[in-house]
Amino acid sequence: MAMRRRRLRRWTEATAMLDKAMALDQARRRR
Numbered sequence: 001m002a003m004r005r006r007r008l009r010r011w012t013e014a015t016a017m018l019d020k021a022m023a024l025d026q027a028r029r030r031r
Helices: 002-030
Strands: none
16 A cells, blocks of 8 residues: 555656646747
């Protein structure tokens, strides 16, 4: 369970970073 939790946390962090990058890219494209 602990391993699963850790993996999930890492995955959420990665997705958050990806989401941020995508948002930045969209903002750049709009300008």
